[in-house]
Amino acid sequence: MNASLNSWVEEIARLTKPDSVHWCTGSDAENSRLIDEMLTTGDLIKLNPKTHPNCYLHRSHPSDVARVEHLTFVCTRNREDAGPNNIWMDPAEAHRKIDALFEGSMRGRTMYVIPYCMGPIESPYSRCGVEITDSPYVVVNMRIMTRMGDAALKRIEREGKFVKGLHSIGDLDPERRFIMHFPEELFIKSVGSGYGGNALLGKKCHALRIASWQARDEGWLAEHMLIMGIQSPEGQTHYIAGAFPSACGKTNLAMLVPPESMPGWKIWTVGDDICWMQIGKDGQLRAINPEAGYFGVVPGTNRKTNKNAYDMIQRDTIFTNVALTADNQPWWEGMESGTPALDWQGKPYSGKGAAAHPNSRFTVSAKQNPIYSSLAEAPDGVPISAILFGGRRREVAPLVYEARNWTHGVLVGAGMASETTAAAVGQMGVVRRDSMAMKPFCGYNFGDYWQHWLSLEGKTSKLPRIFHVNWFRQDKNGKFMWPGFGENLRVLQWIANRCEGKAGATESPIGFVPAPEDLNLAGVDLDKDTLNTLLSVDVGAWRQEIDAISKYLDEFKDRVPAKLRDEQRTVAGRLG
Ligand SMILES: Nc1nc2c(ncn2[C@@H]2O[C@H](COP(=O)(O)OP(=O)(O)OP(=O)(O)O)[C@@H](O)[C@H]2O)c(=O)[nH]1
Ligand SMILES: O=C([O-])CC(=O)C(=O)O
Numbered sequence: 001m002n003a004s005l006n007s008w009v010e011e012i013a014r015l016t017k018p019d020s021v022h023w024c025t026g027s028d029a030e031n032s033r034l035i036d037e038m039l040t041t042g043d044l045i046k047l048n049p050k051t052h053p054n055c056y057l058h059r060s061h062p063s064d065v066a067r068v069e070h071l072t073f074v075c076t077r078n079r080e081d082a083g084p085n086n087i088w089m090d091p092a093e094a095h096r097k098i099d100a101l102f103e104g105s106m107r108g109r110t111m112y113v114i115p116y117c118m119g120p121i122e123s124p125y126s127r128c129g130v131e132i133t134d135s136p137y138v139v140v141n142m143r144i145m146t147r148m149g150d151a152a153l154k155r156i157e158r159e160g161k162f163v164k165g166l167h168s169i170g171d172l173d174p175e176r177r178f179i180m181h182f183p184e185e186l187f188i189k190s191v192g193s194g195y196g197g198n199a200l201l202g203k204k205c206h207a208l209r210i211a212s213w214q215a216r217d218e219g220w221l222a223e224h225m226l227i228m229g230i231q232s233p234e235g236q237t238h239y240i241a242g243a244f245p246s247a248c249g250k251t252n253l254a255m256l257v258p259p260e261s262m263p264g265w266k267i268w269t270v271g272d273d274i275c276w277m278q279i280g281k282d283g284q285l286r287a288i289n290p291e292a293g294y295f296g297v298v299p300g301t302n303r304k305t306n307k308n309a310y311d312m313i314q315r316d317t318i319f320t321n322v323a324l325t326a327d328n329q330p331w332w333e334g335m336e337s338g339t340p341a342l343d344w345q346g347k348p349y350s351g352k353g354a355a356a357h358p359n360s361r362f363t364v365s366a367k368q369n370p371i372y373s374s375l376a377e378a379p380d381g382v383p384i385s386a387i388l389f390g391g392r393r394r395e396v397a398p399l400v401y402e403a404r405n406w407t408h409g410v411l412v413g414a415g416m417a418s419e420t421t422a423a424a425v426g427q428m429g430v431v432r433r434d435s436m437a438m439k440p441f442c443g444y445n446f447g448d449y450w451q452h453w454l455s456l457e458g459k460t461s462k463l464p465r466i467f468h469v470n471w472f473r474q475d476k477n478g479k480f481m482w483p484g485f486g487e488n489l490r491v492l493q494w495i496a497n498r499c500e501g502k503a504g505a506t507e508s509p510i511g512f513v514p515a516p517e518d519l520n521l522a523g524v525d526l527d528k529d530t531l532n533t534l535l536s537v538d539v540g541a542w543r544q545e546i547d548a549i550s551k552y553l554d555e556f557k558d559r560v561p562a563k564l565r566d567e568q569r570t571v572a573g574r575l576g
């Protein structure tokens with residue numbers, strides 16, 4: 001047994017005073033026992049076993065349904081290292097403040113010790129952690145989302161190094177809720193929330209906030225990206241990584257079903273949320289998915305929009321905050337069948353408002369995905385041909401454009417903006433800058449992060465091409481102009497062809513945009529005017545956009561790389 005791990009666990013037990021300590025093995029028997037206990041306490045509700053075998057519903061506290069960015073801290077010795085993109089607290093003060101809430105917080109409860117590995121156990125790109133929690137819901141979710149238990153513990157004992165995560169649900173009072181990160185200590189402390197992004201510490205806290213810090217030090221990237229393979233009818237596969245903000249389409253794109261009018265195309269999912277990339281021995285940027293499951297947005301999922309996701313959540317799935325039908329089946333908005341009887345809080349559904357919470361989620365093993373890539377567990381990951389940046393923009397951003405080069409692509413990512421969603425507490429639908437979809441997740445100063453991205457160019461000549469996409473442009477009536485979902489493959493086809501030098505494009509001040517004839521639109525229902533709008537670059541609007549990006553960069557003062565500043569001026573110059 002690893003001595004430092006042991007003494008840390010003992011120290012935490014002295015602080016939190018649980019009734020008992022349980023080291024999780026990850027076994028089926030352990031999982032069944034925890035589920036049975038939660039059925040007894042009411043933490044889980046068994047769903048209809050005829051329609052949804054081994055499926056459970058968890059209802060979280062109504063004040064605890066999403067990530068809480070205003071309560072999420074990055075605690076570095078030097079304030080500037082956390083940057084204006086994070087809320088900072090002095091590490092000593094943060095420890096003091098949060099430890100007071102951990103004092104005796106596990107009294108009457110079991111303390112679970114969860115050794116986990118982010119990434120395939122055998123991959124040199126993977127990293128391990130140990131989460132201590134008093135929530136059995138966290139344990140059963142971590143078992144799906146990570147490689148948890150004995151195999152991870154073995155790797156931790158071998159390596160000696162691991163990220164520490166301490167979590168307690170506390171009393172769920174938002175006044176006593178904090179998600180704190182100590183990147184210099186590889187330590188996470190989270191109290192007062194049981195919601196996924198705040199409580200499954202392997203996910204956002206470790207695999208993004210702490211890992212982004214480690215990645216900068218070690219020369220790799222930890223990103224909020226999906227990873228997918230697109231196979232052409234000729235059998236050529238390109239792997240693409242895509243950064244879209246929370247609830248902006250990563251899961252759906254990663255599991256895309258090709259439209260009937262594109263026979264022979266195949267899609268393979270590698271990951272739907274987090275992507276770790278390193279420059280491989282071959283000079284290619286290679287990606288692994290550090291997760292083992294999906295913690296996905298439920299509303300909107302149906303047989304037409306995302307058949308792969310819909311099919312896989314019919315069994316062995318944990319649902320959080322969905323509605324229920326009269327015969328105990330899960331129900332949500334956009335499901336397109338069935339009727340809700342109880343809303344997500346378990347109250348009789350009144351017919352007013354949403355029955356399922358807009359940020360209700362499913363937790364399911366990646367192994368249940370019918371198109372899970374055969375290379376998803378490859379220790380060396382997959383080679384990335386293209387990186388996509390995208391967001392929800394009802395205006396301004398065209399359907400797709402390609403950056404001129406790496407530096408321009410980094411500016412495109414840095415300047416990204418998107419409308420806020422239900423994935424985090426706060427106002428919805430407000431456009432905000434969300435660099436590389438990492439605004440809530442980068443564990444250090446964005447200025448340094450952009451510099452890190454720029455620096456990759458000096459390390460290999462085989463970097464992927466960079467594109468920006470937007471499926472969310474709206475017409476005057478607020479209707480999405482692009483059909484989205486499976487039809488997004490048409491844009492991916494153009495992107496794959498660009499990577500092979502096979503597709504045409506028109507040069508615009510913001511980059512290369514396809515002309516209508518450059519896209520394969522056979523079989524898609526889209527009128528000419530709509531298509532022209534989707535592919536147009538409104539120079540006036542873009543002048544305002546680049547001004548806004550310039551002001552945004554100003555916030556990062558002297559940490560903004562000069563090269564990024566120059567690039568922004570070049571684009572401004574092109575816009576006139
Ligand atoms: N109109 C339209 N909606 C989409 C499209 N793709 C996804 N959505 C909707 O956007 C919402 C969120 O999509 P997800 O794919 O779950 O988002 P995500 O980026 O994986 O989100 P996180 O898990 O929060 O990081 C769902 O309600 C989808 O139905 C699209 O191409 N067009
Ligand atoms: O973190 C979560 O709980 C879910 C998620 O993927 C996100 O918000 O981006």
Ligand SMILES: [Mn+2]
Pocket residue numbers: 224245246247273
């Ligand atoms: Mn996410």
